Amino acid sequence: MKSVVRGYTAADAPAWVALSNLILGRSVTVESFQAEEARRNPTQFSRRWVVGEGEELRGGVHFYFFPFDPPGFLHASVFVHPEARGRGIGRLLWAVLEEAAREVGAAGLVADVLDTDPASIAWAGRRGFRQHAHRFASELDLKAFDETPHLPALARAEAQGVMFTDLRGADDATVERYLGFVADRATETPDLAGHPRWPLSQVHALLHLDHDPRPDWLILAVGPEGEWLGTTAMVRYRDLAYNELTATHPQARGRGLALPLKLHAIRRAREAGLTVMRTNNHSSNAPMLAVNRRLGFQTRPGRYELHLPLRTTSGA
Numbered sequence: 001m002k003s004v005v006r007g008y009t010a011a012d013a014p015a016w017v018a019l020s021n022l023i024l025g026r027s028v029t030v031e032s033f034q035a036e037e038a039r040r041n042p043t044q045f046s047r048r049w050v051v052g053e054g055e056e057l058r059g060g061v062h063f064y065f066f067p068f069d070p071p072g073f074l075h076a077s078v079f080v081h082p083e084a085r086g087r088g089i090g091r092l093l094w095a096v097l098e099e100a101a102r103e104v105g106a107a108g109l110v111a112d113v114l115d116t117d118p119a120s121i122a123w124a125g126r127r128g129f130r131q132h133a134h135r136f137a138s139e140l141d142l143k144a145f146d147e148t149p150h151l152p153a154l155a156r157a158e159a160q161g162v163m164f165t166d167l168r169g170a171d172d173a174t175v176e177r178y179l180g181f182v183a184d185r186a187t188e189t190p191d192l193a194g195h196p197r198w199p200l201s202q203v204h205a206l207l208h209l210d211h212d213p214r215p216d217w218l219i220l221a222v223g224p225e226g227e228w229l230g231t232t233a234m235v236r237y238r239d240l241a242y243n244e245l246t247a248t249h250p251q252a253r254g255r256g257l258a259l260p261l262k263l264h265a266i267r268r269a270r271e272a273g274l275t276v277m278r279t280n281n282h283s284s285n286a287p288m289l290a291v292n293r294r295l296g297f298q299t300r301p302g303r304y305e306l307h308l309p310l311r312t313t314s315g316a
C-alpha cells in the first residue's frame with residue numbers, strides 16, 4: 001500500500017504518544033501530552049504530519065520552536081515505526097519537512113538522535129545534519145541517597161557566610177529578579193552560549209511557574225551581603241524531579257557552591273516523596289558532571305544534537 005503523509009489532527013494524539021514513546025523509550029501519558037499542547041504559546045511555531053493512523057500509525061514529524069535552539073532554527077523530529085523503516089516513509093516525511101522549512105524561512109534545523117542509533121544518525125547525516133553537541137540524562141535514586149558524606153561540603157559553604165534560601169513568599173519584584181538571574185546564568189551554560197538572553201516569559205514557562213509553581217524548589221545561595229551567588233531550579237514531571245539548571249554567578253565559581261545547592265534540591269525532592277531526580281548534561285560540562293558523579297547520579301544513554309543550517313545570516 002502506498003504511504004501518504006497527511007496533517008496531524010487531535011484524534012491522532014493517542015497513537016502519536018504511543019509511537020513516540022516506543023521510539024524514544026519514554027512513558028509520556030496522553031493526558032500530559034495534551035496538557036503540554038494546550039499550554040504551548042500559540043505564537044511559537046508547531047506543526048505535525050503523520051503517515052497512517054491509530055495502531056497503524058507508521059511515522060510522524062514534529063516541526064516546532066524549541067527555546068534551546070539557535071535563533072531562527074526550528075526543531076525537527078522525524079520518526080518511523082521500527083517495523084516500517086527502510087521503505088521510504090522517512091524520505092516522504094523529510095520531503096514535507098524540507099518544504100515547510102523553506103516556506104517558513106527557517107535559518108536551520110535541529111534534530112536529536114539517540115547516541116545508540118547509528119542508522120538514524122547516518123540517515124540524518126545523509127540529509128546534511130552535522131553533530132553539534134552530545135547530551136545525556138543522569139539519574140539519582142532518591143530512595144537510596146545518603147546525604148551524610150556531603151554534609152561537610154554544605155558546612156564549608158555555610159562557613160563562607162553563604163545562606164541557602166528559596167523563593168517561598170517572594171514578592172513579584174523578587175520573582176522577576178530571579179527570572180532575570182536565571183536568564184543570565186542560562187546564557188553562561190554550554191547549551192545556550194552565544195544565544196540571546198531568553199525573554200523572562202520563557203524562563204517563567206521553563207520553571208513551570210505558569211502551571212505548577214514550586215517556589216520552594218527555586219533555591220538560591222546568598223552571600224553575606226545579600227548578593228545572589230547561585231541557584232538550582234527543580235520542576236516536576238509526574239513522579240520525576242527534574243533539575244532544570246544549577247548555576248553559579250561567574251564571580252562565585254570555584255567556591256564549592258554547586259554541590260550544596262543540589263543537596264538542597266535533593267532534600268526538597270525527597271520531602272515531596274519523589275523517588276528519582278533527573279538532569280540533562282552537555283558532555284563538555286566538566287564541573288557539572290563532576291558534581292553529579294560525586295552525588296551518585298548514574299548516566300543514561302544520551303542524544304546527539306544535530307544541526308542543519310539552511311541559510312547563512314547576512315551582516316558582519
Ligand SMILES: CC(C)(COP(=O)(O)OP(=O)(O)OC[C@H]1O[C@@H](n2cnc3c(N)ncnc32)[C@H](O)[C@@H]1OP(=O)(O)O)[C@@H](O)C(=O)NCCC(=O)NCCS
Pocket residue numbers: 023076077078079080081084085086087088089090091092111112113114117119120121123124126
Ligand atoms: C531516521 C528514520 C526517521 C528513518 O526512517 P525510514 O522510514 O527508515 O527512512 P527511509 O526508509 O526513508 O530511509 C532509510 C533508508 O532506507 C532505504 N530506502 C528508502 N526507501 C526505500 C525503498 N522504497 N526501498 C528500499 N529501501 C529504501 C534508503 O537507503 C534510505 O536511506 P536514504 O533515503 O538516506 O537513502 C528512522 O530510523 C527513525 O524513526 N529513527 C528514530 C528517530 C530519529 O532519530 N530521527 C532522525 C532525526 S529527526
